[in-house]
Amino acid sequence: MAAITYPRAMAFRVSAVWATRLSCAALLAVTFVLYMWGLDRNGWANAYYAAAVQAGTKSWTAFFFGSLDASNFITVDKSPAFLWVMEISARLFGFNYWSVLVPQALEGVATVAIVFVAVRRWFGPAAGIVAGAVVALTPVAALMFRFNNPDALLVLLLTAAMYATLRAAESGSTRWLMLAAALIGTGFLAKMLQAFVIVPVVILVYLLAGRPALAQRIKQLLIAGLTLVVASGWWVAVVELWPAASRPYIGGSQDNSLLNLVFGYNGFGRITGDEAGSVGGLGAIGSRWGITGWNRLFLSEFGGQVSWLIPAALLLLAAGLWFSWRGRRTDLARASYLMWGGGLLVTGAVFSFAQGIIHPYYAVAIAPSIGALVGSGSLELWKRRRDVRARLLLAGAVAVTAAWAYVLLDRSPDWYPGLKVAILVLGLVAGAMIAAGPLPGRALATAFAATALFAVLAGPAAYTLETVATAHSGAIPSAGPSLVGTAIGPGGTGGALRGRGGFGQPAAGALAPPQGGGGSFLQASRPGAALTAMLQASSGSFRWVAATVDANSAAGYELATGDPVMAIGGFNGSDPAPTLAQFQDYVSRGQIHYFIAGGMRGSGSGSASAIATWVSQNFTASSVDGVTVYDLTSPLR
Incomplete structure (x- = not known):
């Protein structure tokens, strides 16, 4: 056969x-x-969203609406x-x-x-x-x-x-x-x-x-x-069809x-x-x-x-x-x-x-x-490299990429300074060889193709490895090394609001600085052991173990305790939720244990500032782990 x-x-x-x-x-x-x-x-990366994930694991209502807390006060x-x-x-x-x-x-x-x-x-x-x-x-x-x-x-x-x-x-x-x-x-x-x-x-x-x-x-x-x-x-x-009274406030909106x-x-x-x-x-x-x-x-x-x-x-x-x-x-x-x-x-x-x-x-x-x-x-x-137009276009792409990589890397002149020179030289050489004409022999053509590929990818690859090797947290992360003349650096873009996460300067009058520690506009609070233990004590007796202004401050306390914290004013502290009257009603019904000073007071409707002022005038302040805390079950006498 x-x-x-x-x-x-x-x-x-x-x-x-x-x-x-x-x-x-x-x-x-x-x-x-x-x-x-x-x-x-x-870590938790963006603690604001991590806290919402935690809430969604404890409440299906929070899961569906995207609530920041398991007691469903406000959504992300x-x-x-x-x-x-x-x-x-x-x-x-x-x-x-x-x-x-x-x-x-x-x-x-x-x-x-x-x-x-x-x-x-x-x-x-x-x-x-x-x-x-x-x-x-x-x-x-x-x-x-x-x-x-x-x-x-x-x-x-x-x-x-x-x-x-x-x-x-x-x-x-x-x-x-x-x-x-x-x-x-x-x-x-x-x-x-x-x-x-x-x-x-x-x-x-x-x-x-x-x-x-x-x-x-x-x-x-x-x-x-x-x-x-x-x-x-x-x-x-x-x-939209769900009754507003039985769902969380829509965070980021001005009218729920x-x-x-x-x-x-x-x-x-x-x-x-x-x-x-x-x-x-x-x-x-x-x-x-x-x-x-x-x-x-x-x-x-x-x-x-x-x-x-x-x-x-x-x-x-x-x-x-x-x-x-x-x-x-x-x-x-x-x-x-x-x-x-x-x-x-x-x-x-x-x-x-x-x-x-x-x-x-x-x-x-x-x-x-x-x-x-x-x-x-x-x-x-x-x-198409036998076509001179194709060769010139490809060579131009390699050369311009290498030159632009040199410019980008030069914004961090002390970060591997030899890399930008190597990329520029290899990119220009590879581009010139591609433009010169079809290279004799498969091996030589492959070698210059590999060189060109290295030249165009080495810069972003280096930035990427730096990014992977660096811890990132906060609301506004940033890739790559620090840049000269800017506030941009590993972990996040900079600025007065940054805390390794924010960027830019505040508009005049838009933000008040944090009071009493415990968090900031773009960075979550990181409570100490004593404050965490105090919040967790008797947590089962309250709908919210605490309330504080802005969501990032609230998120840090939620992640530390595992319990719901009311984020007054939502992410920016500027949402008109709750109103002072609503907050007073929550307090009178014993649903909130503590008010934690700090966070950022947005310009919004003034609710956050009004609530903070009312609390400071009617409840006794104490300092725990450097953070000012008011017990809302013990009014001033």
């Missing part, structure tokens, strides 16, 4: 499939280790989907640092995986590896995928939505388009209107590149729009309305700067929260967080569209460039010109787009 033989091509395809799988596995394994390594050094100032992930983890594995932070790390790994899959599908596995590596090594990504803010889940959902849109364009499937809409809607439940920033891009890409006829595409988009409304609106409808929070403080107010209840910022310089303009993402606050490869991404976007522009309408390579390029440009523009609260870590939202553009564009040009 003759021996059975197999075609060589089949063997090649099998080996190529396994090579792709192994390279993807290696990428995700490295990302997993990077995001998990020493994760507990961040975001929609709660990102908390639900952590709360499920904490209910399964116990409430601790790891159960709170591991979900963010896994969301980061999943985001890298989706970018790899999306780019590999239309540009090949090598492009997918480069794209995924760029995302994984973006400093702000390493920061936020190890932190318990809403951004980790938001970025995962929006990245998946962009991929689903491309799959819908490829197949003409209404289901893929509905999935994209559902993912964006769920993103709304994680961080409200920021999720909708990519909606115009999704619509444009599908209208231009979807396979069905135009009328069918419009019909599909209308169905997707309905899906978006349902996915994002169901929770809003429940909260979720719609006020959605469209005001967390919505258009971020664009216009008209944010009722907001405090802090830089006064008249640009906006209250930073200098605005086309170059905002390249300045000190944002530059080292995310901008390393933005110039290359824009150049490669232009190159990709140039080489694919004459393709058929449904060309998926061009659709991919439009999808990721649109995400980068639209989101970047919103962050650059917004007059309201925009923090540097928000820039993690554009990391997947940067990675996808760099991965797809660089490999596309590498394959």
Whole structure:
């Protein structure tokens, strides 16, 4: 019987499939280790959200509404989907640092995986590896995928939505388009209107590149729009229809309305700067929260967080569209460039010109787009390197990235000073060799490709490793080393409000300084043993063991005691909740044991200041662990 033989091509395809799988596995394994390594050094990270997670493990009502305390006085100032992930983890594995932070790390790994899959599908596995590596090594990504803010889940959902849109364009499937809409809607439940920033891009890409006829595409988009409304609106409808007297106050709103929070403080107010209840910022310089303009993402606050490869991404976007522009309408390579390029440009523009609260870590939202553009564009040009135009464009991308890395690293001149020189030299040499012409021999070409890759990734990789090795806490974390001439440093951006977490100077008259210790506007309180023990004593007899002004102060006491603490005025201390009359009623009914002085008194309605004044005039103060405490069960006689 003759021996059975197999075609060589089949063997090649099998080996190529396994090579792709192994390279993807290696990428995700490295990302997993990077995001998990020493994760507990961040402690509770953002104590404000950690306290809400703790509350959600003790009360299903707190879980659903996103309450800061298990007695459901006030919610956090975001929609709660990102908390639900952590709360499920904490209910399964116990409430601790790891159960709170591991979900963010896994969301980061999943985001890298989706970018790899999306780019590999239309540009090949090598492009997918480069794209995924760029995302994984973006400093702000390493920061936020190890932190318990809403951004980790938001970025995962929006990245998946962009991929689903491309799959819908490829197949003409209404289901893929509905999935994209559902993912964006769920993103709304994680961080409200920021999720909708990519909606115009999704619509444009599908209208231009979807396979069905135009009328069918419009019909599909209308169905997707309905899906978006349902996915994002169901929770809003429940909260708005729920009797206000039997649910917690909506933190961040000025009238206990979720719609006020959605469209005001967390919505258009971020664009216009008209944010009722907001405090802090830089006064008249640009906006209250930073200098605005086309170059905002390249300045000190944002530059080292995310901008390393933005110039290359824009150049490669232009190159990709140039080489694919004459393709058929449904060309998926061009659709991919439009999808990721649109995400980068639209989101970047919103962050650059917004007059309201925009923090540097928000820039993690554009990391997947940067990675996808760099991965797809660089490999596309590498394959076309016999074309002098492709060579010059690729060489320019490498050179400009190396030069920009030199500028960013020079902002921390004492931090590994030789690194910026090495990157610049290697980048310029690699760029020159690429521009010179097709290199003779596969080995030499591979060597210079590897050199170019090192030059473009070494800077952000170094920042990322510094970020992973540094503990981060507070409300406004920051990636990378300290910058000369700024208050930005390891652990968070600086300023008078920072405490390793805040940034900027307070607007005149907006904030009063902490009184009596025990916490600040952007940093949680850290009570001593005696104060913690005092709060825990007889805690079962009270609905709230204590009340204090602003949520970060309350969060620290909650995490230390495990008991509910009333956050007067919500996150900023400026929400009109409770009123003085409501607080007096709580006290008269014996529902609050102590009032802890400190925190920040927001300008808001004056409720926080009125309550603090009333307490100081009617109850005796004592000092415990350096913190001023009033026993609300013992009025002055």
